[in-house]
Amino acid sequence: MENETIYILAIESSCDDTSAAVLCNKKKLSNVVATQKIHEEYGGVVPELASRAHQQNIVPVVHQALSKANIDKKQLSAIAFTRGPGLMGSLLVGTSFAKSLAMGLNIPLIEVNHMQAHILAHFIEEDGMNAPSFPFLALTISGGHTQIVLVRDYFDMEILGETLDDAVGEAFDKSAKILGLPYPGGPLIDKYAQLGNPKAFSFTRPRVEGLNFSFSGLKTGILYFLQRETKKDAAFIDKNRNDICASIQHTIVEIMIDKLKKAVTQTGVKRVAIGGGVSANSGIRKALEEARESYGWSTHIPKFEYCTDNAAMIGIVGYLKYQEARFTSHEITAMARYVIGA
Known part of the structure; x- marks a missing residue:
């Protein structure tokens, strides 16, 4: 056949x-x-x-x-x-x-x-596409899902960890809404983040056991932080939009990379692929490219179309x-x- x-x-x-x-x-x-x-x-x-x-x-x-x-x-x-x-x-x-x-x-x-x-x-066989060998770890990130999946074969997959509340795409979109950005806000946070300082502001990261994720606490932390700062200065968001977006994106990306590090350690699998709408985010793509150099991972990033x-x-x-x-x-x-x- x-x-x-x-x-x-x-x-x-x-x-x-x-x-x-x-x-x-x-x-x-x-x-x-x-x-x-x-x-x-x-x-x-x-x-x-x-x-x-x-x-x-x-x-x-x-x-x-x-x-x-x-x-x-x-x-x-x-x-x-x-x-x-x-x-x-x-x-x-x-x-x-x-x-x-x-x-x-x-x-x-x-x-x-x-x-x-x-x-x-x-x-998909196409120039610029680099299919991973089996087994590999897949990070699927979108508006509705955040999962780490062990892929042993085309139809042999096991979810190792997933979000307990908001998906990562929701975390980006809801943070954007708090900032007064229009829907869909995730790509706008990415756009402003590229102009800002990712370490300008620090946000508390949720502590979740194992390979599961949680983003609702982070979203709440961002909301309280902005409410506090805008009470002091009503123009705080306008003055610091790029840095706020860069700091939010940096925090979310670090949460995902930390979980991937744990998954690699647990499974011994160093081939990592990403998929889903949020895999278009420049921060996660850059972090995976850096992981290739830093940790010796084989990283697979889809073309934007996919x-x-x-x-x-x-x-x-x-x-x-x-x-x-x-x-x-x-x-x-x-x-x-x-x-x-x-």
């Missing part, structure tokens, strides 16, 4: 981005993403609005993905889709569309775990599952909670 030419149409609709991609074996032919801007005025994703926008976007996005790939839908070998985790309404749009199209074309259907896809995105939610990462999992004939029944339903390894 490895020598066959396999075309996978992949659909991703777990949150507020509608995406479709076409892969030929491990190579991406197209990867189209329609981003929903409507949530910005609400300061966060509104599930009902997200599912409505997916319904409007999914047909044109799939059509565009096929056109860019220059293939006809009759050439498709299978359809892969995100089953979960994510927003139920959004997932249902993608799941229903994928099931209907696979049934209409009489081709296999392949379910994909969104978080597993962030990890396996590293195996950090945020996208269908190409769903497609690579679809291809790998196709190789093993891991097909899905049409009786399947979407899952808002879908744990790696379940």
Whole structure:
């Protein structure tokens, strides 16, 4: 089967981005993403609005993905889709569309775990992509998840640690909100951080046993710090925005790197890969590059295109599952909670 030419149409609709991609074996032919801007005025994703926008976007996005790939839908070998985790309404749009199209074309259907896809995105064959060897440690960081995963093989993964409360993306976005920055605030904190002093202000780090994370205490500490300082000087945030952002980012990145150090020590695995929306953050990318020099780790950082939610990462999992004939029944339903390894 490895020598066959396999075309996978992949659909991703777990949150507020509608995406479709076409892969030929491990190579991406197209990867189209329609981003929903409507949530910005609400300061966060509104599930009902997200599912409505997916319904409007999914047909044109799939059509565009096929056109860019220059293939006809009759050439498709299978359809892969995100089953979960994510927003139920959004997932249902993608799941229903994928099931209907696979049934209409009489081709296999392949379910994909969104978080597993962030990890396996590293195996897309493309210039600038450097796939890790097994076993490796994956740090999956996004608005909804923060996990350290031991990856023994494509479909043999074990969660070693995860967040007990807020995910790291939430920590960035909520800190940005406290600073008066618009949604999504994480990329803005990154932007201002690059102009500031990361050691200008010190924030207390949560003490959490083992390899689990906690960010809610840090967020509260940032809130109290800013309330204190703005009482003394109403313009404190405006005067110190770059340094505040740099200090917040530095603290969050250090928390993650400290946990990765513990994971490497516990497992003896020195290959480390990152995935998820927050892996686009310049601070974490720089810290991992430095860890390569300081600790002798083999570090794997995805291209920006594969950090945020996208269908190409769903497609690579679809291809790998196709190789093993891991097909899905049409009786399947979407899952808002879908744990790696379940």
